[in-house]
Amino acid sequence: MSMLSMPFTVRFDPTNQEVVLSGKMRPESAAEIADALELVRQSLEKYSGIVYLNVKRLTHINMTAFTALYDILAAGCRTRPERKIKIVTSSVMAWSASLFEMLAASLPNLSVEVYDSAFYPGQSFVEDESFIPILRTQTKMTWRHERELLPRHGLRSGVAMADICCGIGDFAGLVQREFKPARLVALDHSVRSLDYARKVAAGFDLQGIEYTYGDASQMLLRDDQFDFVTCRHSLQIFDRPEMLLRELYRICKPGGRVYITNEKNSHCLGEPHADSIKWTYEEVAKLFSHFDMDVEMGPKSRHLLLNAGFEDIKVDCFMVTNLDGDPQDFADIIEAWENVYAGEMAVRRGDSADFIRRFRQGFKDHVFAALHPKGYAGWPIWAASGRKPL
Ligand SMILES: C[S@@+](CC[C@H](N)C(=O)[O-])C[C@H]1O[C@@H](n2cnc3c(N)ncnc32)[C@H](O)[C@@H]1O
Structure with a gap:
């Protein structure tokens, strides 16, 4: 029932x-x-x-x-x-x-x-406070691309929308300002992130976002109530993404759309030092998979959405680069990744000092590529959506 x-x-x-x-x-x-x-x-x-x-x-x-x-x-x-x-x-x-x-x-x-x-293996890393600055800069950089894509995926003013796994709520804030949905629920399971989100919203005098504490895999939201449901960079951190998709499907109205974004970390790139960067990001994918997270999920979005029962699937891929705005923003993201991935996750996996040194070097080379006057550094993201059948 x-x-x-x-x-x-x-x-x-x-x-x-x-x-x-x-x-x-x-x-x-x-x-x-x-x-x-x-x-x-x-x-x-x-x-x-x-x-x-x-x-x-x-x-x-x-x-x-x-x-x-x-x-x-x-x-x-x-x-x-x-x-x-x-x-x-x-x-x-x-x-x-x-x-x-x-x-x-x-x-x-x-x-x-x-x-x-402790219900999914990567939880302690993702809900760590050190993720807050990463999330914030990430959203700033992805928003430039996503604000253009979102209308094609079904977002327009006046809709009822839910952002599930909203993190620190900055995406919800941007949507509220630019798209003016009739209702906006932003749900997350991290109390600290939600506290932060509420403070930011109050500071910016952003009203009407319903920040809600909840478990995305067992939500207390009614069936069939949102026109547009988003879940960004989060399916890839669950060991059972299908379970989450079932919930996103359930709360979406028939005819409404569910929009997801995911990465393919091994395709992060940069010049110069392409080989070192490539090696490190291939290792990032393996490291996450050690903790049962799949940061290679981006290109799998189409089949995940189809398997979950969605139709009219749309898939876009965009590359966040050092040329989008301030290159230092890009470099800040990579430095934060280095701190969490090399400084915490690799250590927790029990990696050797030699491995960690080489692993860190790829991040440093990525930062170098981002800040070099002739360099280029990229982080690819897949945005996909599907319609719940009528
Ligand atoms: C990688 S972050 C992405 C946050 C945000 N969507 C973004 O793109 O910046 C993943 C988020 O999922 C949240 N999360 C993890 N498990 C959850 C669950 N079972 N229910 C709700 N939120 C959860 C975490 O607290 C974290 O804020």
């Missing part, structure tokens, strides 16, 4: 041995939710090993429902002490983990897991 279109839903997924509760569980008496409780009871009775109770999208639960659920879980723990129950909550529901942890304290075979505290 689709999420949140009803006040409350319950289903059991036998493949994952998982009971999924979602929506608002606010009965006046336990009898009102008897069917749901019965399903929980039966699932606990029938299945061995670990049974999961997924409450990631349970937005509300009142005391009546909580007590009734507690009774069933407690009875399940008593009758089958060898079977484990794992309650899976989300940090998006701040109240949820502490509430359910109370149960774990009194029922020994029950445990609570906050699934999105």
Whole structure:
């Protein structure tokens, strides 16, 4: 059943041995939710090993429902002490983990897991604060290209738009100013980035952007509500991009479009010192893949969008270069990449000092190419969109 279109839903997924509760569980008496409780009871009775109770999208639960659920879980723990129950909550529901942890304290075979505290391998790098200046300069440089492309992909004034994985919200700010959508939701999972985004918006007196904390792979946004959904530079950092695309598809209106941007890092280039630069960026792609991220995703956008059910696919490729505006901006991006990729990720992978020295050299050569009066340095990006069928 689709999420949140009803006040409350319950289903059991036998493949994952998982009971999924979602929506608002606010009965006046336990009898009102008897069917749901019965399903929980039966699932606990029938299945061995670990049974999961997924409450990631349970937005509300009142005391009546909580007590009734507690009774069933407690009875399940008593009758089958060898079977484990794992309650899976989300940090998006701040109240949820502490509430359910109370149960774990009194029922020994029950445990609570906050699934999105570390739910994709590259998270700690991407949500690191040191990424903020990179993101900001990146958006400034890509915007020159994207503002021209966006109308072709379906953005126009008056639409309802969502920017999913909005980061520090600067793209949303630019869109708000230039395209004046009727509604603009900007969602991210980094509290620090969102705080920053709100401050910047307030500083620029930009009103009306709905900055929202959420998990892009399990959003609390209703189905079919946006004309234009964007997700920039983010599918490539998830180990399961299809899962995210399913969510982008779900919240998009039939006839609306989903727009994604991704890179192909091994195609970053520069002159002079082309070979050293090429070597380093090929290594960047391998390094990301070590952490289950695919920074080679750009050219795969067409097939990803088709597989997700979109039609009328449009794909553009553009090159951000040192000749777009101030070459120092380009150089700043590369220096920031060097700091995170060579200074943190390669170290975490356990690379040798020799490797890291050579790896760093390619970034330095890229910066040199960008700042050299006769040099040229580029970073290619793929922007693609697809229409959700009517
Ligand atoms: C590489 S950044 C891109 C940010 C922005 N779209 C841009 O182009 O500047 C990826 C963003 O995805 C966010 N993110 C990662 N996992 C997420 C999730 N499950 N739900 C929502 N946002 C997530 C990170 O916090 C980060 O801001």
